[in-house]
Amino acid sequence: MKFVDEFRDPQMARRVLERIHAVVEEIPTTAQRPLQIMEVCGGHTHSIFRYGLEELLPDKIEMVHGPGCPVCVLPMGRVDDCVAIAEQPDVIFTTFGDAMRVPGSKKSLQQANSDGCDVRMVYSPMDALDIARRNPHKNVVFFGLGFETTMPSTALTLLQADREGITNFSLFCNHITIIPTIKAILDSPDMVIDGFLGPGHVSMVIGKAPYDFIASHYKRPLVIAGFEPLDILQSMLMVVEQIRDGKALVENQYKRIVPEQGNNNALKAVGEVFELREFFEWRGLGSIDHSGVRIREKYARFDAERLFAVEPAHVADPKACQCGEVLKGVLKPWECKLFGEQCNPETPIGALMVSTEGACSAYYSYGKIDVKQAV
Numbered sequence: 001m002k003f004v005d006e007f008r009d010p011q012m013a014r015r016v017l018e019r020i021h022a023v024v025e026e027i028p029t030t031a032q033r034p035l036q037i038m039e040v041c042g043g044h045t046h047s048i049f050r051y052g053l054e055e056l057l058p059d060k061i062e063m064v065h066g067p068g069c070p071v072c073v074l075p076m077g078r079v080d081d082c083v084a085i086a087e088q089p090d091v092i093f094t095t096f097g098d099a100m101r102v103p104g105s106k107k108s109l110q111q112a113n114s115d116g117c118d119v120r121m122v123y124s125p126m127d128a129l130d131i132a133r134r135n136p137h138k139n140v141v142f143f144g145l146g147f148e149t150t151m152p153s154t155a156l157t158l159l160q161a162d163r164e165g166i167t168n169f170s171l172f173c174n175h176i177t178i179i180p181t182i183k184a185i186l187d188s189p190d191m192v193i194d195g196f197l198g199p200g201h202v203s204m205v206i207g208k209a210p211y212d213f214i215a216s217h218y219k220r221p222l223v224i225a226g227f228e229p230l231d232i233l234q235s236m237l238m239v240v241e242q243i244r245d246g247k248a249l250v251e252n253q254y255k256r257i258v259p260e261q262g263n264n265n266a267l268k269a270v271g272e273v274f275e276l277r278e279f280f281e282w283r284g285l286g287s288i289d290h291s292g293v294r295i296r297e298k299y300a301r302f303d304a305e306r307l308f309a310v311e312p313a314h315v316a317d318p319k320a321c322q323c324g325e326v327l328k329g330v331l332k333p334w335e336c337k338l339f340g341e342q343c344n345p346e347t348p349i350g351a352l353m354v355s356t357e358g359a360c361s362a363y364y365s366y367g368k369i370d371v372k373q374a375v
């Protein structure tokens with residue numbers, strides 16, 4: 001298939017892998033400890049396990065699976081908030097499919113639907129707006145979720161609702177931003193990250209410049225990476241070459257998709273509709289300053305948080321659930337006591353088992369269990 005097969009060429013992959021192995025041998029610190037390279041994006045986590053790339057990398061590289069799966073970092077309390085809105089009379093609650101099964105403290109949205117709430121899966125916020133047009137006597141709420149990748153489509157939908165004068169559509173905004181989160185990871189004392197594979201889709205919107213502080217201040221390399229096997233391997237080679245050469249640069253491997261300056265139209269729509277929150281709570285990472293957005297006062301009439309007077313609930317994860325440790329790379333998924341038994345994709349207990357981009361789900365689906373370490 002044109003534009004796909006080229007990025008899955010096994011001969012080429014072998015050549016890039018040979019170079020990665022050779023470069024890593026030239027890095028003296030790897031004799032003491034493996035390099036810790038974080039793939040920020042859940043899409044990369046999925047590709048790494050789907051194509052077995054971690055197995056092919058040198059033992060001296062350890063992948064740390066980052067927080068870039070928006071469903072996985074959704075705290076339980078926010079799911080409870082969604083259920084509380086969905087339970088209001090005359091509400092149609094709309095959401096992307098992945099979020100349906102994320103457990104809340106009492107139930108998921110899917111269970112709320114079984115209990116009689118009107119919860120509908122949509123593929124885009126525009127689908128939700130269409131439901132609002134067709135159901136003028138219902139209040140249609142869209143669960144806005146995701147990083148800068150999905151933020152523009154939510155913003156554009158809200159602007160469209162505004163233009164059409166639609167009054168029965170609102171947004172429960174849980175959009176999050178990637179830059180403060182990477183900063184929180186770099187500031188975290190229990191995490192040592194030597195370099196990053198930067199998120200491809202987010203970067204398509206925000207461009208390359210917002211990552212500059214990672215190189216200039218924290219002296220870590222970051223390479224914005226595509227999602228095919230050769231994209232990931234080439235990006236890894238670019239990261240380890242920088243480490244070997246004592247460099248810390250932001251590079252863009254995914255140039256065929258990511259413009260250096262990002263997408264100005266998308267950024268303009270986002271800036272028009274959203275403003276930063278002072279802080280936002282993440283599953284496993286706690287509260288991170290300026291890591292989420294809310295709807296500006298100007299568009300308050302579309303804000304489900306205000307319309308339904310949602311007071312963000314703080315709910316602790318179940319005691320045995322170790323999503324936080326996995327998210328921070330302190331534990332591998334199979335080291336969680338619940339992995340594969342009580343927690344599996346059919347009956348997820350933690351959010352990392354729900355989305356296909358979650359590390360636990362990826363490990364479970366593609367059989368990536370390090371038996372040597374597990375026994």
Ligand code: SF4
Binds near residue numbers: 336353
């Ligand atoms: S196995 Fe389940 S509970 Fe344990 S870390 Fe993974 S998702 Fe969380």
